[in-house]
Amino acid sequence: MEKFIRKEGLVAPLDRANVDTDAIIPKQFLKSIKRTGFGPNAFDEWRYLDRGEPGKDDTKRPLNPDFVLNKKRFEGATVLLARENFGCGSSREHAPWALQQFGFQAVIAPSFADIFFNNSLKNGLLLIKFDAKIVDQLFKETASNEGYRLAVDLEQQTVSTPGGQSFKFEIDPFRKHCIMNGLDDIGLTLAHADKIRAFEAKHKVAQPWLF
Amino acid sequence: MAKTLYDKLWDTHVVHVEKDGTALLYIDRHLVHEVTSPQAYEGLKLAKRPQWRVESVVATADHNTPTKDWDKGITDPVSRLQVETLDANIKEFGAKVYFPFLDKRQGIVHVIGPENGATLPGMTVVCGDSHTSTHGAFAALAFGIGTSEVEHVLATQCMVMQKYKNMKIAVEGKLGLGVTAKDIALAVIGKIGTAGGTGHAIEFTGSAIRDLTMEGRMTLCNMAIEAGARTGMVACDEKTIEYLKGRMFSPTGALWEKAATYWRTLKSDDGAHFDTVVTLDAAEIQPQVTWGTNPQMVTTVGGNVPDPAQEKDKVQREWMERALKYMNLKANTPITEIAIDKVFIGACTNSRIEDLRAAAQVAKGKKVAGNVKLAMVVPGSGLVKSQAEQEGLDKIFTEAGFEWREPGCSMCLGMNDDQLSPGERCASTSNRNFEGRQGAGGRTHLVSPAMAAAAAIAGHFVDVRSFK
Ligand code: SF4
Numbered sequence: 001m002e003k004f005i006r007k008e009g010l011v012a013p014l015d016r017a018n019v020d021t022d023a024i025i026p027k028q029f030l031k032s033i034k035r036t037g038f039g040p041n042a043f044d045e046w047r048y049l050d051r052g053e054p055g056k057d058d059t060k061r062p063l064n065p066d067f068v069l070n071k072k073r074f075e076g077a078t079v080l081l082a083r084e085n086f087g088c089g090s091s092r093e094h095a096p097w098a099l100q101q102f103g104f105q106a107v108i109a110p111s112f113a114d115i116f117f118n119n120s121l122k123n124g125l126l127l128i129k130f131d132a133k134i135v136d137q138l139f140k141e142t143a144s145n146e147g148y149r150l151a152v153d154l155e156q157q158t159v160s161t162p163g164g165q166s167f168k169f170e171i172d173p174f175r176k177h178c179i180m181n182g183l184d185d186i187g188l189t190l191a192h193a194d195k196i197r198a199f200e201a202k203h204k205v206a207q208p209w210l211f
Numbered sequence: 212m213a214k215t216l217y218d219k220l221w222d223t224h225v226v227h228v229e230k231d232g233t234a235l236l237y238i239d240r241h242l243v244h245e246v247t248s249p250q251a252y253e254g255l256k257l258a259k260r261p262q263w264r265v266e267s268v269v270a271t272a273d274h275n276t277p278t279k280d281w282d283k284g285i286t287d288p289v290s291r292l293q294v295e296t297l298d299a300n301i302k303e304f305g306a307k308v309y310f311p312f313l314d315k316r317q318g319i320v321h322v323i324g325p326e327n328g329a330t331l332p333g334m335t336v337v338c339g340d341s342h343t344s345t346h347g348a349f350a351a352l353a354f355g356i357g358t359s360e361v362e363h364v365l366a367t368q369c370m371v372m373q374k375y376k377n378m379k380i381a382v383e384g385k386l387g388l389g390v391t392a393k394d395i396a397l398a399v400i401g402k403i404g405t406a407g408g409t410g411h412a413i414e415f416t417g418s419a420i421r422d423l424t425m426e427g428r429m430t431l432c433n434m435a436i437e438a439g440a441r442t443g444m445v446a447c448d449e450k451t452i453e454y455l456k457g458r459m460f461s462p463t464g465a466l467w468e469k470a471a472t473y474w475r476t477l478k479s480d481d482g483a484h485f486d487t488v489v490t491l492d493a494a495e496i497q498p499q500v501t502w503g504t505n506p507q508m509v510t511t512v513g514g515n516v517p518d519p520a521q522e523k524d525k526v527q528r529e530w531m532e533r534a535l536k537y538m539n540l541k542a543n544t545p546i547t548e549i550a551i552d553k554v555f556i557g558a559c560t561n562s563r564i565e566d567l568r569a570a571a572q573v574a575k576g577k578k579v580a581g582n583v584k585l586a587m588v589v590p591g592s593g594l595v596k597s598q599a600e601q602e603g604l605d606k607i608f609t610e611a612g613f614e615w616r617e618p619g620c621s622m623c624l625g626m627n628d629d630q631l632s633p634g635e636r637c638a639s640t641s642n643r644n645f646e647g648r649q650g651a652g653g654r655t656h657l658v659s660p661a662m663a664a665a666a667a668i669a670g671h672f673v674d675v676r677s678f679k
Contacts, residue, residue: 017530018405018505022645027624031275031289033249033296035358045647054289083526085406088439088505089645091247091341093357114409114441115341119357172373174233185359186260189367192227192235196263196369199226199237206223207333209462209470210239211266 001124003182007105008151009078012069013142019082020089021116025098029054038094039101043069069102079150081138082109087116096120106152108159110135121175122185126152128159128169154180213480215377216446217412220352220477224335226369235369239334240351243270243306243361244320245297246626247339251362252300263368268306269329272297273319274626276312278589278616285312290627304365307460310593318592318618321345321559325429326594328458332447332474337364342559342642344435347444348428349451350477352412354441376486378411378440379479382419384493389676391569392427393561393640393659395419395491396434397499401509403489408440411487414479415445419493425454426565433560434642437506446478500546500672501657503534504646510546512662512674518542537646538654539634546672549656553637554579554586554667555649556613556660558623561640562591564598566660570640571604573664573675579612580670587614587629589621613667625650638666 029041031054040058045051047070049062063070069077080099086109087095096119099107104125110132112120120127130138141161142148151160154176160166178185189196204211214222226235248270255262262268275290277283285291294312301309308329310317316327321342324330330346336353337343339361346353356364364370380403382395400407413435420428428445435443445451452471455461462470497511508531510517519531519542535542540549556562556570567590579586588608590596596618599605605615622629623641631637631653640663641648644655658666665675 015526015529016533017526018507020505020643020645022624022643022648026647026651027626030246031287031293031626033253033293035250035253045651051651085409085439088405089341089643091339091343091355091357093247093250093359096357111406111409113406113439115355115357115436119359122357122359172233173231174229174371185371186258186363186366189235189363189369189371192369193367195227196235196237196367200264200368203223203237207470207473209331209466210334 001182001184004105004124004126004154004179006151006153006155007078009105009149010074010076011079011081011142011148011150012074012077013081013139014068015083015139017083018085018088021087021092021095022089024087024095025092026052028052030092030094035097036101038098042098042102073146076103078103078105079152080104080107081135081142082107084110086112088113091115093119096123096125100125108135108138121179124179124182126154126179128152130167130169134167213483215479215483215485216350216414216444216477217352217377218483220333220335221374223333224352232373234372234374236335236372238337238364238368238370239267240269240329240336241267241364242320242324242336242338242343243268244274244340245272245293246274247358248300248361249293249296250358251365252304254362255365260366262304262365265305266307267368269308269324270297270301270306271310271317271320271323272312274620274624276619277627278619278621278629281313281617315593318595319559319562319620321433322562322591322595325349326458326592328455328461331455331461332451332477337370341436342433344441344443345429345433345559347432347435347442348425350444350447350474352442352444355436375412376410377484378408378413378487379485380413380415381417381488381490382415382493383417383490384419386419386493386496389661390496390498391659391661392423392430394496394499396431397501397506397509397657398491398496400434400438400506401499402491403438405437405505405507406439408435408438411440413438413440413443415443420445421448424565425450426563429563430560437642447474498659498662498675500662501644502538502540502546503531504537504644505534506642506644506657508534512546512672514546516540516542516544516546547674548671550582550671551638551666552584552635553631554583554663555622555637555639555641556587556663557589557591557621558641559591560642561660562589562595564595566640567595567599567604570660570664571607573661573678574611574613574668575607577611577668579667582670583667585614586612586667587616587622589616590618592618622649624648638663638672
């Protein structure tokens with residue numbers, strides 16, 4: 001996992017509530033057995049006018065000119081602005097993979113679905129929760145300022161606007177530590193291998209039918 | 212101190228807690244299927260890590276498998292490769308049991324766990340699938356996980372988690388005739404919204420829940436995730452224990468007695484604290500039909516498609532307008548005037564024997580309406596299928612004009628050939644009506660099995676209670 005400390009980038013607004021993981025990456029792309037290659041199919045049904053299929057050359061497909069991420073001014077965006085309950089639905093980790101491989105490093109929204117939240121942080125895609133009022137303000141500023149950028153500072157836990165405003169966000173210290181240092185969760189957990197073994201032995205005595 | 216069921220399940224599985232409350236939670240059962248596991252096994256191989264406890268894994272292939280012409284195998288090469296990758300991974304890493312494609316116990320991962328006694332009360336259960344909440348019906352702590360977490364559990368037998376808040380959804384009283392667990396689930400989501408349970412572990416309680424069969428409780432817990440909660444559960448009672456007796460992996464003899472004694476303690480103590488409490492009156496719940504592109508967009512069969520103009524909040528209003536446009540529905544249309552093109556009875560929500568019996572009872576001696584292009588029944592597993600055939604349900608369905616298929620996820624998400632075409636409208640017993648879920652441009656209305664069967668016969672939605 002790549003380290004994330006401070007990043008600054010162009011903002012793209014996705015002004016819809018309850019964006020689900022089926023929309024972020026449609027099911028036909030889940031047939032892949034790889035972790036990469038999902039970027040061109042992020043938001044596939046909204047982004048293209050035809051139906052996407054694994055193996056199809058996406059560069060030759062007709063783009064939907066009305067879809068916000070196809071607009072020239074949002075090309076190269078790394079921060080996604082979204083509404084309530086972003087990422088609801090399935091547990092597919094292909095959703096954060098697709099967002100990252102599309103180019104996003106952070107998503108800002110009033111709320112996220114639980115499984116999507118975990119999946120994203122595990123991959124170093126930073127999800128930032130702000131009060132709906134702040135998110136609304138950011139939507140407005142993005143709309144009225146071409147080339148609107150935000151600076152995300154994980155160490156300070158702040159998002160700063162070009163106007164010099166700075167908003168603080170919450171993140172649990174363990175997650176923050178992992179993302180800032182690009183740490184592999186499994187390695188950290190295995191450092192407790194003795195404790196896991198001891199627990200297992202005890203658990204086996206208490207509920208032997210589970211083993 | 213009085214504990215909730217969730218508190219008890221949590222406390223008996225904590226291995227370690229960090230200062231900030233992040234815990235390592237021990238996982239007893241890991242259900243694996245072909246879609247969310249290949250990258251996890253690949254990760255293990257790359258890091259040269261062994262699997263922590265082979266015996267915890269129960270695997271099957273379900274999402275990509277076809278539901279007809281099994282003798283032809285899996286014809287789509289991309290799907291086939293994914294299923295074969297699971298075959299190879301299980302061969303290399305091992306499992307307690309694997310029900311591969313064509314096995315007579317193969318089926319939807321959330322159907323095969325309970326029916327084989329691989330899901331037991333008091334367990335922690337994970338699966339790379341959000342509907343893992345289903346297993347909570349057995350007083351187990353069950354949640355869906357992503358692929359990184361699948362790899363993490365394979366390698367460490369643990370999950371890194373923060374404890375959720377406790378939420379109680381109490382449904383008291385008696386359900387009306389023709390009203391089912393599916394209707395309770397949809398009514399709950401309609402009331403609290405698809406994010407209503409976010410950050411919470413839900414326990415469903417109350418006399419109406421106690422009255423449900425195990426199948427009904429599974430349907431309800433299955434949809435906890437659609438209410439935003441990663442886990443939903445029901446306390447253990449004699450029904451739970453009775454259901455598990457004699458199943459393939461259920462304990463036997465003295466161990467069974469010991470287990471059952473422990474299982475009877477798996478309920479919330481009197482006076483336990485819940486952070487959020489929601490109550491519903493069972494008698495008021497009507498058969499439900501969704502009208503939009505999210506399970507929260509639901510109303511009663513006697514209701515109308517709502518009018519976005521009545522919604523004051525701008526974000527909500529635009530969301531409703533977009534949904535109606537996608538669904539090609541006009542505000543204020545009575546639900547019973549909505550005609551359908553296809554019917555799907557299946558999915559981990561409603562593909563168990565009781566669901567098929569309910570649908571068959573409605574379909575018996577009738578014919579699928581002329582405007583319905585396809586009505587299909589997809590049992591949840593090979594065991595459900597053979598049970599249904601023993602009871603003659605397959606005959607009832609085929610005589611009425613339904614197709615009787617092989618088990619799998621099928622048109623719940625259409626990773627195989629079973630899909631809606633653009634613009635087609637479907638009465639479906641699955642759990643999600645998101646845009647494109649059952650096929651790009653497809654329009655899904657979520658209903659109970661009996662309501663789906665009635666819609667198939669009538670050609671449009673009808674109130675199953677007055678349906679003759
Ligand atoms: S039936 Fe549908 S919801 Fe259930 S596991 Fe399969 S795809 Fe997921």
